[in-house]
Amino acid sequence: MSAEAKGAAPPLAFSRASRWYGPVIALNDVTVSIPPGVTGLLGPNGAGKSTFLKLAAGQLQPSQGEVSLLGRPAWGSPEVFHRVGLCPETDAFWEQLTGLQFLTTLLRFTGYDEAECRHRAENALHQVELLDAKDRKVGGYSKGMRQRVKLAQAIAHEPEVLLLDEPVSGMDPVNRRRVIDLVRNLGREGRTVVVSSHILYEVEAMTKRVMLVHNGRILAEGDVREIRDLLDEHPHTVALRARDPRRLAAAIVGWPNVISVNFGAEGEWLTVETARPDEFYGALHSAALGSGVVEMYSPDENLESVFKYLVAR
Amino acid sequence: MRDTSRPLPFAKGARAVFELSLEGMVWTRRTLLMGLLVGFPVLAAAGYRVWLAARPAVPLPPAADLYAVAVAIYWIRNVLPLAALFFATALVADEVEGRTLTYLLTRPLTRPSIFAGKFAAYLVTTLSLALPSTVATFFVLLSARGWDAVGPAVGDLFRDLGVIALALVAYGAFFALLGVLLKRPVIPGLLFLYGWELLANLPGYLPRFTLTAWLRSLVHHRPAEEGLAGLFQQVLPAGPGLVVLVTVSALFLAAAAWIFSSREYVLEQ
Numbered sequence: 300m301s302a303e304a305k306g307a308a309p310p311l312a313f314s315r316a317s318r319w320y321g322p323v324i325a326l327n328d329v330t331v332s333i334p335p336g337v338t339g340l341l342g343p344n345g346a347g348k349s350t351f352l353k354l355a356a357g358q359l360q361p362s363q364g365e366v367s368l369l370g371r372p373a374w375g376s377p378e379v380f381h382r383v384g385l386c387p388e389t390d391a392f393w394e395q396l397t398g399l400q401f402l403t404t405l406l407r408f409t410g411y412d413e414a415e416c417r418h419r420a421e422n423a424l425h426q427v428e429l430l431d432a433k434d435r436k437v438g439g440y441s442k443g444m445r446q447r448v449k450l451a452q453a454i455a456h457e458p459e460v461l462l463l464d465e466p467v468s469g470m471d472p473v474n475r476r477r478v479i480d481l482v483r484n485l486g487r488e489g490r491t492v493v494v495s496s497h498i499l500y501e502v503e504a505m506t507k508r509v510m511l512v513h514n515g516r517i518l519a520e521g522d523v524r525e526i527r528d529l530l531d532e533h534p535h536t537v538a539l540r541a542r543d544p545r546r547l548a549a550a551i552v553g554w555p556n557v558i559s560v561n562f563g564a565e566g567e568w569l570t571v572e573t574a575r576p577d578e579f580y581g582a583l584h585s586a587a588l589g590s591g592v593v594e595m596y597s598p599d600e601n602l603e604s605v606f607k608y609l610v611a612r
Numbered sequence: 613m614r615d616t617s618r619p620l621p622f623a624k625g626a627r628a629v630f631e632l633s634l635e636g637m638v639w640t641r642r643t644l645l646m647g648l649l650v651g652f653p654v655l656a657a658a659g660y661r662v663w664l665a666a667r668p669a670v671p672l673p674p675a676a677d678l679y680a681v682a683v684a685i686y687w688i689r690n691v692l693p694l695a696a697l698f699f700a701t702a703l704v705a706d707e708v709e710g711r712t713l714t715y716l717l718t719r720p721l722t723r724p725s726i727f728a729g730k731f732a733a734y735l736v737t738t739l740s741l742a743l744p745s746t747v748a749t750f751f752v753l754l755s756a757r758g759w760d761a762v763g764p765a766v767g768d769l770f771r772d773l774g775v776i777a778l779a780l781v782a783y784g785a786f787f788a789l790l791g792v793l794l795k796r797p798v799i800p801g802l803l804f805l806y807g808w809e810l811l812a813n814l815p816g817y818l819p820r821f822t823l824t825a826w827l828r829s830l831v832h833h834r835p836a837e838e839g840l841a842g843l844f845q846q847v848l849p850a851g852p853g854l855v856v857l858v859t860v861s862a863l864f865l866a867a868a869a870w871i872f873s874s875r876e877y878v879l880e881q
Contacts, residue, residue: 378618381614
């Protein structure tokens with residue numbers, strides 16, 4: 300970490316920042332300082348998480364207020380990107396490049412020489428378990444692999460600040476676990492990591508510090524356990540896509556933490572309602588390996604209802 | 613040792629973007645189509661030679677006239693501006709549409725260096741299509757009745773290559789500006805080419821506001837044209853032509869780089 304990063308200025312700070320898209324307000328008068336470590340940015344789709352991260356990454360200019368990144372205005376300070384990594388939510392790549400070329404190209408933009416680019420690219424691909432696929436074109440990667448190569452490009456230059464927009468979306472449970480562990484380790488190393496998600500239990504696995512975003516405002520900020528205490532009674536829904544969904548359903552239907560299991564219209568998907576998500580996710584890992592779970596997500600309406608529940612209290 | 617307190621030096625950043633953009637530009641359907649269009653005179657010249665060999669008694673237009681038409685009307689007036697339109701308006705638009713611009717804008721690169729790298733890639737791609745086609749067409753046509761006609765015309769060939777390069781720079785700069793200014797620049801670009809640029813064929817002062825008229829001033833070939841162009845076509849002086857084209861190209865490029873640097877790109881999820 301540089302001395303600057305350890306100084307008085309927080310790595311990322313919003314000061315009365317607002318952002319409009321035409322007449323629509325996406326982020327409303329946000330003042331927050333993000334310290335080193337992992338901070339979860341939690342909110343349903345459309346809450347303002349991506350706008351928050353785009354402002355933090357200098358992709359958007361605040362309509363009002365200020366956003367500072369490593370002590371500089373986030374907008375119009377390209378030099379800070381030596382020390383900042385962004386994993387965008389969009390599934391976009393130069394599809395003709397291999398995974399290794401994708402990373403070396405972006406590292407070249409960060410100023411490393413060829414040998415260093417290759418070394419760092421391979422190291423980052425190793426961290427996200429993609430080294431074996433480094434010479435395959437990104438266009439041929441599965442959704443989970445594309446998510447991981449996006450994460451690899453964000454960490455390859457060992458940035459002090461990492462902005463991760465839904466980094467585990469679309470990953471299978473095994474890789475989801477790996478990425479969660481990676482994010483936790485990055486936080487332990489003293490990096491400032493802001494990770495957005497609409498799944499409380501996913502964020503909780505990475506950090507205890509969360510910010511709840513809803514309708515463009517920071518609704519609450521603090522220890523995730525305080526939020527969990529409010530949600531003990533609230534059922535959580537998980538959608539799973541498996542190669543053998545019947546086998547998966549048979550394995551999990553008897554678990555005490557499962558309230559219901561439903562098959563989706565296309566046959567590959569299961570929707571599971573659970574009263575105790577922690578236990579459910581913990582047990583799912585071994586069941587997922589046997590039945591070939593390839594994708595998992597928590598439907599957004601679920602968190603939307605959680606927020607309605609919280610706001611109503 | 614990297615200096616992390618500043619963005620990457622302009623040349624280094626531009627070069628890195630150039631290499632990526634060039635790779636992305638070369639093997640595309642757009643390049644293939646433009647390659648066919650730009651290379652068509654080579655095929656036509658080869659056909660001319662075959663016809664000449666098969667039926668020597670049939671009268672054909674002189675090869676030098678055909679070459680003049682290829683340079684002055686086919687390439688400089690029509691195909692190269694079209695190539696510039698389709699490549700240069702897409703320099704930033706392709707990255708926006710593919711949502712890959714995020715990766716460029718979240719690296720320590722200045723935006724003018726990104727723009728410069730992409731424009732250089734456009735120029736190398738289009739020059740790689742146009743210059744070899746011109747050289748090949750020149751030799752295939754002018755050697756049709758022996759190599760004696762080739763030697764004296766080589767000077768014209770070099771001049772043509774220079775004008776073709778300048779046409780790609782000038783039109784490319786204008787369309788790059790259009791590309792960063794407008795969300796859908798192709799239709800306005802076509803209107804510019806086949807509306808505004810026709811002013812070059814009118815009498816009076818108006819042709820001075822077109823790129824076509826200034827480019828025409830630099831070309832030695834004067835193939836016969838019909839319609840307004842045949843009636844009024846005036847030739848502006850070559851010296852000022854060169855100055856005007858270089859100046860407006862620099863202005864268009866500076867304006868495009870400035871707009872790209874100050875503009876926000878909100879990419880759709």
